[in-house]
Amino acid sequence: MKKTSFLIPVAAILVAAFLSSIFVVDEREKALVLRFGQIKQVITEPGLGFKVPMVDEVARFEDRILTLQTPLIEVTPADDRRLEIDAFVLYRIDDVVQYRQAVGAGGESRAANDLSGILESQIRAVLGSQGVTSNTILSPERSGLMDQIRVRSDARANALGLKVVDVRLRQTNLPEQNFDATLQRMIAEREREATDERARGREAAQRVTALADRTFEEIISEARRDARIIEGEADAERNRIFAEAYSKDAEFFEFYRSLAAYEEALKGSNSTMVLSPNSEFFNYLRSDQGSRSDEGEQR
Structure with missing residues (x-):
């Protein structure tokens, strides 16, 4: 009896110890087994894992794609037209060991902070580089700029154990204090373009008018020349007819x-x-x- 009463608590302790040594890694997670803060095991596949009870602890990390949105970032492109841009980044934890060593106890919030700083610096570097204007940022070339930001951010995020999957620029606005000045400059540019277009139109109209006037004069000159030729031929024919008539009956011709x-x-009213x-x-x-x-x- 005494022996049985002794074995039951021991068995319970052994079962509890066994159960506490087992842990499950979800398919959406990666895990590290830590012993006194030191990494003893890296688990990247889902399934059962084992640890030393009361000694080891399990640190779990997201294996899904995470999202981070940046605050408004003010950039100055090559045309000196300042813009306010916000972006979001899709990323994941690629190397849990590197991630653990880089962020330490700060965890996900510190990683997000560091990644936000990386993203902000790369947005400024790419959008502020030579040859990139505000029109470029707002054009279909925008996708190429986002790819550059992603590649450069990913290269620096590797030090945090992170993989940058995608970067997207969301809003692209003018700062409130620069809006009116930029609007006036855009109006002035459009007015200048309109003036240039009107000047080119007037020049083209003058060329067309000059060509039309020259063609008109040429046609009139040719018509007058042809008319004179016809008149001359008609006069000659008339004189020939008169001469022929005169030769047949001179007296009648003089009477006519x-x-x-x-x-x-x-003719007319005055016959005096x-x-x-x-x-x-x-x-x-x-x-x-x-x-x-x-x-x-x-x-």
């Missing part, structure tokens, strides 16, 4: 020409003319001309 001259000279009565112009208007004609016919 006289009638045409009377029509031209006496001052000429000598003996002028040849009145040959066909004098009465004796008709008598002579009758006498000539009687003869």
Whole structure:
């Protein structure tokens, strides 16, 4: 009886000791077995682990991707237009031993602090480098800049046992005190561009107008030349016809020409003319001309 009562507590102690020596590592975790603060075992795979009860302790670390958001960072790109930028970073604990040694008892909060400082310095370095302007930051080239920040941040975060998975720039704003000045400068730049465009437009319009005027003059000159040629040919044809008619009946031709001259000279309301009565112009208007004609016919 006494022996049985003695064995039961011993068995209970042994079972408790055995159970306390067992621990489980979740698939979302990594773990370190520490003995008096010294690392005795590194566990990176999920499953059961063993430790010395009352001597060893288990430090657990996240194996999932973690997120960190930076405060507003003021950067000055190459065009001296200051911007306020905030970013977020995705990272994970890559080397638990290095991480434990780097952050010590500070744990996740100290790691986040150190990583935030690294990220801020690299954002300033990349976005403030030569050739990077505010327009570049706001353009599709932004993704290339974020890749540069990620690579440079990851190289420095290795010392903390961290792996930087991704970096994204979120808001890109102008500081409040610079907003009006920047807006006025943008307006002035757009007005200058508009003035240049209008000047180029006026220059192009003048070239088009000059070309049109020259083409117009050339067409008019050619038309006038062709008209004169046609008029000359028509006059020549008319003279030929007159000459042919004159050669067939000279007296009738003179009569016809006289009638045409009377029509031209006496048209309109004013039919008064001052000429000598003996002028040849009145040959066909004098009465004796008709008598002579009758006498000539009687003869």
